[in-house]
Amino acid sequence: MPPSSPPPSRRAPRERLLIAQEAARLIAESGIHDFEHARRKAASKLGIHEEALWPRLADVEQALREHQRLFAATEQPGALHQRRESAMQAMQFLHAFQPRLVGAVLTGLAGENSPVNLQLHCDDADAVQHFLHEQRIPAEARTWALQLAGHASRQHFPGWEFAADGIAFELVVLPEDALRQPPVSPDDGKPLPRATLAQLKLLLAASPPPAGVA
Known part of the structure; x- marks a missing residue:
C-alpha cells in the first residue's frame, strides 16, 4: 500500500516556500509584474492547486527581495x-x-x-x-x-x-x-x-x- 501524502498542515511551509520562490523567479526573469498572477502561475506550474497551501503576497515579496539580493544586487x-x-x-x-x-x-x-x-x-x-x-x-x-x-x-x-x-x-x-x-x-x-x-x-x-x- 503506497504511503499517504502528508497532511496540509505539515506540507504547507514547504509548498508555500516553493511557490513563493518560483513566483519571485517569474517576476524577476519572465516579465510578469503582477504578484498575484505570478503566485497563481507558480502554483499551477508546481501542480499545487490547493489555495490553502499558497503563500501570502508578502511572502512572494520577501522571496523576490532575496532573489534580487542573490542575482541582481548590482543592477x-x-x-x-x-x-x-x-x-x-x-x-x-x-x-x-x-x-x-x-x-x-x-x-x-x-x-x-x-x-x-x-x-x-x-x-x-x-x-x-x-x-x-x-x-x-x-x-x-x-x-x-x-x-x-x-x-x-x-x-x-x-x-x-x-x-x-x-x-x-x-x-x-x-x-x-x-x-x-x-x-x-x-x-x-x-x-x-x-x-x-x-x-x-x-x-x-x-x-x-x-x-x-x-
Missing part, C-alpha cells in the same frame, strides 16, 4: 531609482488626476522589467484618455480588477499602458471616492501601500542614487 538599485525618478515626473505631469504611486516602484522591488504603476482619481475616465490624446501619448487601453475598501468584491476599472524613455507605465483610473476608500490586498483586506507626489519626493530625497546613476 536592481539603479533600475529602481530610475523608475522612481520617472514616476515623479509622470505624477507631476498627471497632477490634475491626483495620482498615487503603487506597486514595486514604491515598495523598492522594481527591477529592469518593472513598470511604473499609478492610480489616478477621476469620476470621468474619458477625461484621462482625452488628456493623453491631447498630449500625443500613444496609450493602449486595458482594465484592472481591484477591490476597494468597503466593497465586498472586485470591480473592473479602466486604464492605459504606454512607454516613455524605455520605461513602461500603467495607469488605472479610480473614482474620486477611492482617495478615501483605496484598493485593498486580496490577502488580508488591508489598504495597499500608496504614495502621493510629496511622499515620493521624500522617498527619493532619503535614497540617493546608486553609484553610476545620474
Whole structure:
C-alpha cells in the first residue's frame, strides 16, 4: 500500500516556500509584474492547486527581495531609482488626476522589467484618455480588477499602458471616492501601500542614487 501524502498542515511551509520562490523567479526573469498572477502561475506550474497551501503576497515579496539580493544586487538599485525618478515626473505631469504611486516602484522591488504603476482619481475616465490624446501619448487601453475598501468584491476599472524613455507605465483610473476608500490586498483586506507626489519626493530625497546613476 503506497504511503499517504502528508497532511496540509505539515506540507504547507514547504509548498508555500516553493511557490513563493518560483513566483519571485517569474517576476524577476519572465516579465510578469503582477504578484498575484505570478503566485497563481507558480502554483499551477508546481501542480499545487490547493489555495490553502499558497503563500501570502508578502511572502512572494520577501522571496523576490532575496532573489534580487542573490542575482541582481548590482543592477536592481539603479533600475529602481530610475523608475522612481520617472514616476515623479509622470505624477507631476498627471497632477490634475491626483495620482498615487503603487506597486514595486514604491515598495523598492522594481527591477529592469518593472513598470511604473499609478492610480489616478477621476469620476470621468474619458477625461484621462482625452488628456493623453491631447498630449500625443500613444496609450493602449486595458482594465484592472481591484477591490476597494468597503466593497465586498472586485470591480473592473479602466486604464492605459504606454512607454516613455524605455520605461513602461500603467495607469488605472479610480473614482474620486477611492482617495478615501483605496484598493485593498486580496490577502488580508488591508489598504495597499500608496504614495502621493510629496511622499515620493521624500522617498527619493532619503535614497540617493546608486553609484553610476545620474
